[in-house]
Amino acid sequence: MYAYDELDRTLINERVSEFRDQVKRRLSGELTEDEFKMLRLQNGVYLQLHAYMFRVAIPYGTLSSKQLRGLAHVARRYDRGYGHFTTRQNIQYNWIKLAELPDALADLAEVGIHSMQTSGNNTRNVTSDQWAGVAPGEIEDPRIWSELLRQYTTLHPEFSFLPRKFKFAITASAHDRAAIKVHDIGLRLHKNAEGETGFEVLVGGGLGRTPFIAKTIKPFVPGRDLLSYVEAILRVYNQYGRRDNIYKARIKILVHELGIEKFAQEVEEEWLQIRDSALTLDESVVEEVRSRFSYPVYEKLPHLPDELKKAAHDPLFERWRRNSVFPHKVPGYAIVTLSLKPIGGPPGDATAEQMDTIADLADKYSFGEIRVGHEQNLALPHVARRDLPVLWKALDKIGVATPNVNLVSDIIACPGLDYCSLANARSIPIAQELTRRFANHDTADLIGRLHINISGCINACGHHHVGHIGILGVEKNGEEFYQITIGGRADENAELGALIGPAVKYGEVADVIEDIVEAYLALRARPDELFVDTVKRLGVEPFRERVYATR
Amino acid sequence: MPLVKSGRVATDTFVHLADDAELPGDGAVLISAARFLENPEAISRRLGKTGVTWPNNRDVDDLVPYLDRLAMVALVFPTFRDGRAYSQARLLRERYGFKGELRATGQVLRDQFLFMLRAGFDAFEVKKEADAEAFTSTAKRYSVFYQPTGDGRLTALHQRMQLRHSESAGQ
Amino acid sequence: MVTANRTWDGVVIYRTAAHGWSAELAGAAIVRTSDEARALLAEAVADDVGAVGAYIAPVEIKNSGAIKPGNLREHIRSEGLTIGPSVPA
Numbered sequence: 001m002y003a004y005d006e007l008d009r010t011l012i013n014e015r016v017s018e019f020r021d022q023v024k025r026r027l028s029g030e031l032t033e034d035e036f037k038m039l040r041l042q043n044g045v046y047l048q049l050h051a052y053m054f055r056v057a058i059p060y061g062t063l064s065s066k067q068l069r070g071l072a073h074v075a076r077r078y079d080r081g082y083g084h085f086t087t088r089q090n091i092q093y094n095w096i097k098l099a100e101l102p103d104a105l106a107d108l109a110e111v112g113i114h115s116m117q118t119s120g121n122n123t124r125n126v127t128s129d130q131w132a133g134v135a136p137g138e139i140e141d142p143r144i145w146s147e148l149l150r151q152y153t154t155l156h157p158e159f160s161f162l163p164r165k166f167k168f169a170i171t172a173s174a175h176d177r178a179a180i181k182v183h184d185i186g187l188r189l190h191k192n193a194e195g196e197t198g199f200e201v202l203v204g205g206g207l208g209r210t211p212f213i214a215k216t217i218k219p220f221v222p223g224r225d226l227l228s229y230v231e232a233i234l235r236v237y238n239q240y241g242r243r244d245n246i247y248k249a250r251i252k253i254l255v256h257e258l259g260i261e262k263f264a265q266e267v268e269e270e271w272l273q274i275r276d277s278a279l280t281l282d283e284s285v286v287e288e289v290r291s292r293f294s295y296p297v298y299e300k301l302p303h304l305p306d307e308l309k310k311a312a313h314d315p316l317f318e319r320w321r322r323n324s325v326f327p328h329k330v331p332g333y334a335i336v337t338l339s340l341k342p343i344g345g346p347p348g349d350a351t352a353e354q355m356d357t358i359a360d361l362a363d364k365y366s367f368g369e370i371r372v373g374h375e376q377n378l379a380l381p382h383v384a385r386r387d388l389p390v391l392w393k394a395l396d397k398i399g400v401a402t403p404n405v406n407l408v409s410d411i412i413a414c415p416g417l418d419y420c421s422l423a424n425a426r427s428i429p430i431a432q433e434l435t436r437r438f439a440n441h442d443t444a445d446l447i448g449r450l451h452i453n454i455s456g457c458i459n460a461c462g463h464h465h466v467g468h469i470g471i472l473g474v475e476k477n478g479e480e481f482y483q484i485t486i487g488g489r490a491d492e493n494a495e496l497g498a499l500i501g502p503a504v505k506y507g508e509v510a511d512v513i514e515d516i517v518e519a520y521l522a523l524r525a526r527p528d529e530l531f532v533d534t535v536k537r538l539g540v541e542p543f544r545e546r547v548y549a550t551r
Numbered sequence: 552m553p554l555v556k557s558g559r560v561a562t563d564t565f566v567h568l569a570d571d572a573e574l575p576g577d578g579a580v581l582i583s584a585a586r587f588l589e590n591p592e593a594i595s596r597r598l599g600k601t602g603v604t605w606p607n608n609r610d611v612d613d614l615v616p617y618l619d620r621l622a623m624v625a626l627v628f629p630t631f632r633d634g635r636a637y638s639q640a641r642l643l644r645e646r647y648g649f650k651g652e653l654r655a656t657g658q659v660l661r662d663q664f665l666f667m668l669r670a671g672f673d674a675f676e677v678k679k680e681a682d683a684e685a686f687t688s689t690a691k692r693y694s695v696f697y698q699p700t701g702d703g704r705l706t707a708l709h710q711r712m713q714l715r716h717s718e719s720a721g722q
Numbered sequence: 723m724v725t726a727n728r729t730w731d732g733v734v735i736y737r738t739a740a741h742g743w744s745a746e747l748a749g750a751a752i753v754r755t756s757d758e759a760r761a762l763l764a765e766a767v768a769d770d771v772g773a774v775g776a777y778i779a780p781v782e783i784k785n786s787g788a789i790k791p792g793n794l795r796e797h798i799r800s801e802g803l804t805i806g807p808s809v810p811a
Contacts, residue, residue, distance in 0.1 A: 161634025
């Protein structure tokens, strides 16, 4: 976990005081809404359907228990007692009053939390995967580089008014849990033949109206050149990205229109001018940031402690352990996922009470650290295996131990029309109904890993394009309809899903999903052939037939 | 529209010339890029300072050959949300070493002053009186900067390095 | 009718016939022609300090004279979330 120093804290406080002044000038009329809107967006403040929404940054998804309590405090004091964790590892509050925002921000600043650039046409949260630093087989902790990028991109004077938003993601594992291929810049940390640490740089990925899988612009950029290379990309984008049409303003469109070779050339030409500038990351500078990351002092613990042996007799505990507990790079420890997808509940939400309890449990069992995943679940990254049984009881008590992680009821959904002014249709009630249909854990286990993603509009905040099953809400004649795709994936084999047929009505969606799952169970080659692999093998046709046979 | 230079409201010594207005023999003038490029040699040889307004959708490369003869370059923010001029400013200052006045024009509002200063602007055609008056206090809003630009401000990373060195030197 | 959100706290508001705002749909001014709607909107937009994001929205007038939201979006804005009891109040 990165420890903010005096300088980081000062910057956050200066930002809070600037925003306080801006809010004051807005409420007095000195700033018009037209002048204020971009300023509030740059602090994560949206106007939604029936209130302001406030998006707070959780840099690369890492939180201390103190910070999680700070988030709980904001939910309680300034909102309606809960928050929503997003597909970009941030948290959103849905009922914030603009006039109280500066105070909420000041309270968050006390625990080193901010909301800078969580919206607006600038560079957003640099996401990583929630297992960074603890996953087995990881080359090195990508969060060091996420933090370097976070600092570099925060309040960058040249890039605060880009044509459109800009998102980064970094992975340091062979299996990409950070979805780098659907980001504006995706970075794959690896070592070259000489053992140097560097990045495969991909550009132009993104979902929304025109989804694209990112293309490799340079196979290896040494760590020392990361910032200068990123600056070159951003400068080319800032100058040549389209500004005439907001639906064509992302870098993915520029890359598509120029072609990756021409785009790479433009970037290279620019980069050659700045490669040996003040942006070069000397080893000492990287070390400085690395030294601010603290890691637990792990004990030497057994893989199968007595506590675990005893608890194995409890089928409920075992079910949860097999589902929600993942291997840790240190023997005797585990990564525990906390499911925020209770049966019948809105996906990704947590109450202030849950947050406080999770913070306490993190202190007791996870060295005070919590992670936020883009699947809208939380994780405790350093749990001793001997503590699993007692931890499970405590998690179950507060409703975050549903053993459905990565299963059909572990649904990723945007807030949809219940909250969001951009939405065409609701997403949360669809998710709720689906969890009820698939509430039986034996059935869910039988089905196996299956990611359902729901977006309430084409902006695709639910990442439906890359869902194994993707559901997109549209509006037809004032009614809610849903387009359904299958076969998408967000990992290193990223692919966009294919439409199975005409859009279906709100009331039919759950039936259709059940039909798709039934089709899969009938068609799969073996019980362990994943849904997404069956689709790859057979294509969309057999599914389309079964779903639309009676419709 | 007040002009701010050196942190204060100042008189604009440049006469803004329409494309069809006659070029005076001397005195400071601000003309459009199109007009300047029609006859750059002749224009830059006149007595009196020349300033050129460069559009934000054109590479500054075309202006670079004449920079040493220009007293002022005005860049444009058609809306404050269009950030192309920030890149242009940095290139002019840091890559091409432009030493003259670099003026921000268009929709120039208080909350962008510091970004503009960091990008190399030193003169501002400010939209609102109140903003112009608040220039100096606004420029002091932040004391910590993460990334290096040509403005000479020490970045946080380097401040930390300095601190470390002085700490270990003191031991 | 014309609806917006109150600037300082984001609460849903409706333009009234008395050139003000009401937090209740029942208080909304009802217009029937596009000219009237545009005029009502212009007035609402002019109150930049008090309200943000004003727009024209449909309503349904019941036989009883009661004003009801004219589509799902307005229903959610006036009645609240459709998510049900699983969400903490």
